[in-house]
């Protein structure tokens with residue numbers, strides 16, 4: 001199964017980087033697959049560590065893709081690093097194996113510490129809409145505009161019916177980014 005998460009990593013200077021990533025989760029191992037080039041990949045190769053944040057605040061997903069990367073953090077317990085203060089749960093990882101690839105290397109990881117911070121609140125369609133729209137935005141250069149527009153029209157239905165303030169704010173940031181991209185293409 002692939003879980004949509006936020007990965008926090010640090011570089012050798014201890015500076016933190018946050019990025020949304022789909023993590024392939026098996027029983028006691030997980031795989032992170034960053035497309036090159038990637039700061040997450042660079043940091044993981046240098047420190048051999050990362051943190052998975054299981055987080056339902058979709059503003060952080062949308063924020064990372066629209067230049068808003070400054071989110072409250074707390075220090076990790078068993079590795080050098082940070083987890084998101086607003087995450088529901090987090091897992092601290094060590095990289096145990098690298099399967100290298102020119103496009104998308106696979107980083108096999110093992111959890112060395114896991115913690116729950118808040119209960120899961122149930123599924124929400126607007127959160128799904130924001131995640132899907134964020135993925136579309138990360139691929140704007142590769143997708144035809146008609147496909148993006150059709151998918152956004154569909155995603156807006158769930159958003160309009162079920163969003164709270166966090167989801168509406170995140171959606172607004174994403175639509176702003178799409179508008180800027182469209183203006184850039186037209187210019």
Ligand SMILES: Cc1cc2nc3c(=O)[nH]c(=O)nc-3n(C[C@H](O)[C@H](O)[C@H](O)COP(=O)(O)O)c2cc1C
Pocket residue numbers: 004005018019020021022023033034035036037038039040041061065131134135138
């Ligand atoms: C829900 C979601 C899942 C994503 N999953 C991945 C992934 O598995 N691998 C990847 O390289 N980028 C993924 N992306 C896009 C990255 O978050 C984005 O391109 C980011 O800038 C990665 O590069 P970085 O490590 O330099 O920050 C995902 C984006 C979203 C919104």
